[in-house]
Amino acid sequence: MKKFIENDEKLSFEEVDVVTTGTCGIMSGTAAILHIGVSEPGEFKKAKAISLNGVPAFPGPCPNELLGSVDLIVYGTKQSINDPNYGGGFLFKDILEGKEINVEVESIEGKKIEATIDIEDISRGEMIGSRMAFKNYTAFTNPSGKEAKSIFSGIPMKGKLNQFSFSGCGEYNPLENDPHQEIINEGKKVLLNGSQGRILGNGTRSTAEKPNLMLSANLLEMDSEYLGGFKTGAGPEIYDTIAIPIPILNEEIFNNLFIRDNDITLPVADIHGRHLPISEISYEEVWKNTDSRPIFVKDTFDPEKNKIAKNSCPTNAINDNGTINMENCFGCGLCSILTNNKTYKMNLGTVDLDIDNEKHNIPITCRQSDRQRAKKLTSKLKDLILKEIFEL
Numbered sequence: 323m324k325k326f327i328e329n330d331e332k333l334s335f336e337e338v339d340v341v342t343t344g345t346c347g348i349m350s351g352t353a354a355i356l357h358i359g360v361s362e363p364g365e366f367k368k369a370k371a372i373s374l375n376g377v378p379a380f381p382g383p384c385p386n387e388l389l390g391s392v393d394l395i396v397y398g399t400k401q402s403i404n405d406p407n408y409g410g411g412f413l414f415k416d417i418l419e420g421k422e423i424n425v426e427v428e429s430i431e432g433k434k435i436e437a438t439i440d441i442e443d444i445s446r447g448e449m450i451g452s453r454m455a456f457k458n459y460t461a462f463t464n465p466s467g468k469e470a471k472s473i474f475s476g477i478p479m480k481g482k483l484n485q486f487s488f489s490g491c492g493e494y495n496p497l498e499n500d501p502h503q504e505i506i507n508e509g510k511k512v513l514l515n516g517s518q519g520r521i522l523g524n525g526t527r528s529t530a531e532k533p534n535l536m537l538s539a540n541l542l543e544m545d546s547e548y549l550g551g552f553k554t555g556a557g558p559e560i561y562d563t564i565a566i567p568i569p570i571l572n573e574e575i576f577n578n579l580f581i582r583d584n585d586i587t588l589p590v591a592d593i594h595g596r597h598l599p600i601s602e603i604s605y606e607e608v609w610k611n612t613d614s615r616p617i618f619v620k621d622t623f624d625p626e627k628n629k630i631a632k633n634s635c636p637t638n639a640i641n642d643n644g645t646i647n648m649e650n651c652f653g654c655g656l657c658s659i660l661t662n663n664k665t666y667k668m669n670l671g672t673v674d675l676d677i678d679n680e681k682h683n684i685p686i687t688c689r690q691s692d693r694q695r696a697k698k699l700t701s702k703l704k705d706l707i708l709k710e711i712f713e714l
């Protein structure tokens with residue numbers, strides 16, 4: 323639909339039945355409720371503490387007394403006690419990929435129980451996102467040059483006005499395309515990481531001007547490609563991908579879909595203070611004429627020199643031989659920045675910021691949203707609707 327608009331092709335209300343929208347980015351409010359079997363019944367009374375691959379979770383609310391199983395809640399942002407670069411988002415992906423997960427339980431009577439489980443041992447898993455699919459984001463730069471470690475950048479922001487990090491899928495974002503939430507509201511169906519889920523309502527901190535959604539879906543039916551961990555300058559985070567259909571029920575709903583990147587403002591703030599905008603641009607400036615993925619230039623690869631890029635990759639997508647596991651790549655651009663666009667080539671673009679009446683051209687150094695993934699899920703949703711697997 324956006325291409326039709328871009329090419330000035332006529333598109334009438336009568337011709338369009340449904341438009342699928344989507345977004346992919348870091349969504350810190352992601353958690354999962356799991357029920358897992360860890361031992362034979364009777365081996366322990368009740369879990370007091372539990373961790374999965376070192377990621378601490380909260381046992382309960384159900385006590386499961388003497389059942390040998392545990393109900394638990396685990397956060398997508400929770401850091402592993404064994405590895406500062408591993409957290410809940412990486413754990414969810416590992417579970418969905420069928421990997422073995424090490425579980426450690428401490429019972430109320432002081433017993434330690436260790437078990438190795440995989441997805442087959444999880445009889446029920448539900449993902450709940452308390453704040454997802456945000457409509458509005460703020461981008462960040464560092465005007466003072468004082469180092470800032472933040473979840474809003476894959477690496478610490480050091481230099482003065484030489485790094486720029488942003489999130490948001492612009493014109494594809496569901497809430498941008500339904501600004502009055504005529505369609506996207508409580509009870510409606512969504513595709514959350516590939517699993518059919520529901521909107522529970524608006525999310526925490528949601529307002530009419532800056533809405534977001536509370537969503538829920540069966541974790542065990544999700545596709546591992548659409549979610550995962552994301553290392554940041556301030557610990558592990560989690561990314562999710564969401565697609566939402568907008569049935570064209572009236573002309574107003576149709577007309578709202580004409581929104582483009584250049585209509586959507588992106589405020590820019592100081593990474594230190596975070597809240598007060600110091601400049602403003604549009605989404606066209608961050609997405610237009612950029613590459614969605616890097617290209618690996620084998621001739622320039624040096625395992626020692628490229629170690630930093632490999633270790634800094636937020637999604638661990640770089641293999642030991644330098645090649646990129648494209649299924650894990652998020653298109654964040656850090657590998658290109660850290661190798662001066664030599665070993666990993668990618669045009670991330672630059673932004674022109676007006677700060678205190680001075681113009682600054684700043685390179686984009688980290689993307690925390692992935693439009694390619696978002697578009698892939700919107701296409702998948704379209705297919706599922708056409709096949710009548712996803713019923714509106």
Ligand code: SF4
Nearest residue numbers: 635651652654655657
């Ligand atoms: S763009 Fe580079 S650093 Fe970013 S996820 Fe892909 S391979 Fe990793």
